Amino acid sequence: MTDLPWYTSFAPEQGTLPPRSWTADSDAARLPLGGDWAFRLSPAADAADTSFAAPGFDAGGWRTVAVPGHWVLQGKDGEFGGPAYTNVLYPFPVDPPFVPDENPTGDHLRRFDLPDGWPAGGGAVLRFDGVESCARVWLNGTELGWFKGSRLAHEFAVGELLRERDNVLAVRVHQWSSGSYLEDQDQWWLPGIFRDVTLLHRPEGAPGDFFVHASYDHRTGTGDLRVDCDVPGRVRVPELGLDVAAGESVTVPVEPWSAEVPRLYEGELTAGGERIGLRIGFRSVYVEDGVLKANGRRILFRGVNRHEFHPETGRAVDLETLRADVELMKRHNINAVRTSHYPPHPAFLDLCDSYGLWVIDEGDLETHGFEELGWRGNPVDDERWTPALLDRAARLVERDKNHPSVVLWSLGNECGSGAGLGAMARWIRDRDPSRPVHYEGDRSCRDVDVYSRMYPPHAEVAEIGRREDEGPEHRRALPFILCEYAHAMGNGPGGLSEYQRLFETYERCQGGFVWEWIDHGLVHPVHGYGYGGDFGEELHDGNFVCDGLLFPDRTPSPGLVEYKKVIEPVRIEPGERPGTVAVTNLHDVADLSGLAFGWEFLADGRLVGAGTLDVPPLSAGERAEVPLPAAPEVPEGAEPVWTVRAVLAADAPWAPAGHEVAWGQVPAAPATAPSVRSVAVPPVAEGGRIAVGPAALDARTGAPLELGGLPVTGFGLDVWRAPTDNDEGAPWQPDTRYGPLWRELGLHRMRHRTDAVEVTDGGVTVRVRVAPAARDIGLAVTYRWTSDGTVTHLGVDVRPEGAWPVPLPRLGVRLGLPAVLDRVEWYGGGPGEAYPDTRAAARLGRWESTVAGLQTPYVRPQENGARIDTRWLELTGGGTGLRVAGDPSFWFTARRWTGVELDAAAHRPDLVPGDTLWLNLDHALHGIGSQSCGPGVLPEYRLEAAPSAFAFTFTALGAAAAESGA
Structure with missing residues (x-):
């Protein structure tokens, strides 16, 4: 294989300088060479000769591309090809070190002048910080060499080739090379000069490399510093009072560097006519x-x-x-x-x-x-x-x-x-x-x-x-x-x-x-x-x-x-003693002196009181129980909760003062609500409809036609969700890839059969069987509709029949409402979506959103947007609305497309809002897990088919309340 083309040889480079440490802080002159470069694309590595590298070559007919950049992301209508994504598989035959003849090749040209004041004497280095997948380089008609290693820096010595005016830098880049076999990294294949290209002046005698050794001894609180350099030089660190020769070791008291306290000491290395800035962090790992x-x-x-x-x-x-x-x-x-x-x-x-x-x-x-x-x-x-x-x-x-x-x-x-x-x-x-x-x-x-x-x-x-x-x-x-x-x-x-x-x-x-x-x-x-x-x-x-x-x-x-x-460095949770909150410092190094603590007291989600909390500056790993103030008075029957927050006490480089670092909620015992027993009004059957207070049911099916004066469509028990990427799972775990298993079972096309509609003075009982086609399993559902004349109450009882082989995606009811209901307010977990095993960030409170704002814009649409622990929900718009309360709390999603439409969508624009608001009120949801590549849902978060009972109360709001007579 001695006659292999350079780009398919086993060798990694030719003509490049040895690798060295890099710093952006140097007083040596530099000329960035980014910008618009002349560009020509050829379909194969040998489709064009190398005459373009000659100084007099006329590239007037070429297109241009931006450098840094990838040519496949530039041009018009894919004229330069397109990106390609593979995770594991090589997009070319595996025959190392060879690559196919179909090897898109980009020739790049950049003309430049040396800036005024460019130093005379010394040398110069041409540096490439990243080129995919390989590059062959010429300067002013002289070939410098070639290299592979797309995300690696390569340099060429060019001092003798530079001219004051009209320098011509030519670079040939092949999309594929032998180096591509070493770069199968689960990402887009994107050829081009995608990192900086820089010309660097090198003073006579300037160092080729330097190595900062800065260790820390935690027992003595001292740091050992030695800066090795391949030429004589001096190291100065003014803050430490250091001025020593390069290569000399010193031990001084210092503060250590860590991710939590990134203590840096500014210094400099002067050697061979160059000043190099040093940012020294003392640490030992x-x-x-x-x-x-x-x-x-x-x-x-x-x-x-x-x-x-x-x-x-x-x-x-x-x-x-x-x-x-x-x-x-x-x-x-x-x-x-x-x-x-x-x-x-x-x-x-x-x-x-x-x-x-x-x-x-x-x-x-x-x-x-x-x-x-x-x-x-x-x-x-x-x-x-x-x-x-x-x-x-x-x-x-x-x-x-x-x-x-x-x-x-x-x-x-x-x-x-x-x-x-x-x-x-x-x-x-x-x-x-x-x-x-x-x-x-x-x-x-x-x-x-x-x-x-x-x-x-x-x-x-x-x-x-x-x-x-x-x-x-x-x-x-x-x-x-x-x-x-x-x-x-x-x-x-x-x-x-x-x-x-x-x-x-x-x-x-x-x-x-x-x-x-x-x-x-x-x-x-x-x-x-x-x-x-x-x-x-x-x-x-x-x-x-x-x-x-x-x-x-x-x-x-x-x-x-x-x-x-989940990873917040301060844990805030109920203390073991009543009236306290436990604060634990989970930092590796830092104490809590940089944080300020405050409390809020909420009643049914409304702010009743707020103040600061005196938390000691606990060292890393320490825990303390901190007394809370006396609880403010709350309305009778309201649900009280403390929220304690840890925020930055002062501005940090990465966030302003007041930025929330951690939070926790501590329930307080609710006041006892007076017992209220409503009296059911008898339902009234007339003309194919059954009136249950402000609700109307279909006399044949028992499905609601109106709730609180609002028309309702598509009501029924719902167990389907548009599978998430994690539901779809990884091929190597077929037994728990629930998305495909749910489809195989037919949960996306459940059939409903009404077995009985029973009307009594106490209400309406509807018995339904919900089951997938071609299977002998099902869910026996009993709906009990009652009303006191003002609100409508729905009780749901679900009993599985047969041996269910997989967990359910969800368990609840679905109904369609007018799309004019565009505003959402709820009391429960928020503000964002949450599922059984992704609920840590949901905090109890009152939240507001539009229906559009409830949707999470995943690149591939899938189940999203559930809100957890909802006590009540209000949907309003156009002067009308509906309130839903849960017994117990519930999950909800609200969308202007169906679950079937969500499942069918491949990209965000595929989802087009319709004229119906689809509301899911769920008693339970299956967990999320990580099985798109990792483990599936933990057993405690699987929604197994089991007897369940839950209830909702519906109340008209606004115009709907007037129409229903409430």
């Missing part, structure tokens, strides 16, 4: 007694996996978006990021240093597609690929080694096992022994310092926490993290609270990283946001790319709101 620690304290990761993504520009992400991500993470109590599955834009790590996030920095490596082949030919177990693997390890470590936020190096993701991984681990430990090594894909854990898993169920996490798991003995001595868990695809993930309790119970279980940060929905002219298959791909994995805690526009999903509540 290590495994001790089977626990991962930083600065002597156990770390608990409350993390997310983060692909770099923007819905319009793909992986070309600007600084504003990077900052928005970090600030959103901090505001949602996230303290850690795994850079799945490649090193991030270097500016992202600067932000993590400043704002405070623990980072698992991951290598640009995944070979997941070989799993489909039984791992035959896997590059990590083929010595021909080892130089490329070591190059990727070196470019990861050398670029990012001076960031205090980086606490673990990750070899890569889903590569199986092989000797190449061991070679990478050995190189990393030799170069940087100060950080543990992570990799999940080899259960033997022979090359790593932590035991890492994806999506283990809760019971297994508990077993691992007790160190009772089977496997190599040395593995049981390692700390345990979940590098991926709680798959945030569509509605969900469920079960977060139960995971968090395990992390807090077992010292070995040190948290995890939710998959993942953001939905990768790309802007689409028809669908709003497109996913796999929406851009003409032959091979794709559908909406599996939309599995984030943020929607594509970076709006937090209900899943992120839930996660914030």
Whole structure:
């Protein structure tokens, strides 16, 4: 294979400089080369010659593309091709290191002049921070070399080739290369120069590299600092009074860096005529007694996996978006990021240093597609690929080694096992022994310092926490993290609270990283946001790319709101002594001096009183029971509850003072309501209708025709919901993929049979059987309608018949109302959606919304929008309305489309509001789980078919009240 084209050779690069540490803070001149570049697209790697690299080449007829950018996201009407999404499968034949002749190739040209004042003398470096999948580079007609490794930095020495005017930079980029076999990373395939291109002046004698060693001894409170540099220089840290030679070690009293208290010391390295800014964070990260620690304290990761993504520009992400991500993470109590599955834009790590996030920095490596082949030919177990693997390890470590936020190096993701991984681990430990090594894909854990898993169920996490798991003995001595868990695809993930309790119970279980940060929905002219298959791909994995805690526009999903509540670093709950609230500091490091506490007292959701709460500045891990003030008086029969909030006491870089960090609610004993017994009015049958107070029923079917003066359609028991992505489940768990099982059973097309309509002086009893076609199971339903002449009461009794093989999606009644009812107010859990295993963030109160505002805009429409623990609900609009109260509390959803229409929709624009408001009043709902990739619904949240009884009271409002005579 000596005659392989360069882009299919095993070699990772040619002509590039050795990798080195990167900083944006240097006084050396730099020239950003982003902007509009001339562009030509060819269908194959050899479809055009290299004459375009010559200085005199006329590219006047070429189109232009933005750099940084991906050419498939530019142009008109797909003229430059389109994006493609696959999770595991390679979108080309697996025949390493070869790629197909159909290899879209983008030729890029950029002409530039050196700016006035560009320093004379010295050298210059041309730097590429990211090109997919490979690049061959020329400057002023001279070939510089080539490289692979899409998310890795590469530099060329160009000082002797530069001219003051009319420099011509030419870059040829192939979509596919041998490097593509190492980059099968569950994301869009997006070719192009997608990160910065920069020309850097290098003063004569400037350092090639430097390494900041800054450890912390928690026993003495001192930090050890040594800055290694490959040329002589001096290190100054004014705040510490340091002025020492590069390479000299010093020990000084310091404050340590952590994700909670990101203490940085500003300094500088001067060497070879260059001043380099240093941002030094003193911290030590290590495994001790089977626990991962930083600065002597156990770390608990409350993390997310983060692909770099923007819905319009793909992986070309600007600084504003990077900052928005970090600030959103901090505001949602996230303290850690795994850079799945490649090193991030270097500016992202600067932000993590400043704002405070623990980072698992991951290598640009995944070979997941070989799993489909039984791992035959896997590059990590083929010595021909080892130089490329070591190059990727070196470019990861050398670029990012001076960031205090980086606490673990990750070899890569889903590569199986092989000797190449061991070679990478050995190189990393030799170069940087100060950080543990992570990799999940080899259960033997022979090359790593932590035991890492994806999506283990809760019971297994508990077993691992007790160190009772089977496997190599040395593995049981390692700390345990979940590098991926709680798959945030569509509605969900469920079960977060139960995971968090395990992390807090077992010292070995040190948290995890939710998959993942953001939905990768790309802007689409028809669908709003497109996913796999929406851009003409032959091979794709559908909406599996939309599995984030943020929607594509970076709006937090209900899943992120839930996660914030679950991982909040302060727990507020009822105290053991009456009249107290228990406050526990769950931080790893920080005390509570930066927070202010306040209370609110609510009666039936209305604010009765408020004030501040004196909470001591508890140290990390401490708990206190804090007295609440005397409860204000409340109206007789009202439901009182305390809400206690912890907010920022002062502005933080990521949120203003008053930002809510944590909250809890403490019930207070309700006043005893006087016993009221209403007298039923007899129903009146006339002309095919039965009047039950302000309600009217169909005399034949017993179904309501009017409630509170409002017309009603489509009433009946409802057990169906449009399956969520988690209901649809993962193919490898067929027995609990309830979405397909529900359809197979026929729950989406239940049939209703009226067996009896019985009218007595006390009311109307309607007996119905609800069952799926072709099955001998069913639900015997009894509706009891009564009225005191003002309100209508409905009692529902449900008894399952036969052996139900699966849980029910939901259990309640559905009815259609006029769409003019557009305003919603309710007293119950809110403000956002909640389900049985995603309810931590729902707080009791009075809430308001429009019907449209109740909908959660998942990229692929599915069941959404349920509100929990509803005591009462009011729907109003057009001067009329209806109030629904529950006995007990209930769940509700309100939509202007049916469940069938919701289930049929593939994208948001498919849902067109109709002229009926469909209201579901549910006694119970099936949980959500995480089975789109992770565990299913926990047993306690499965809605098994069982005898049930529940009731509702309907009251007319506004004009409807007048029409009904109320």
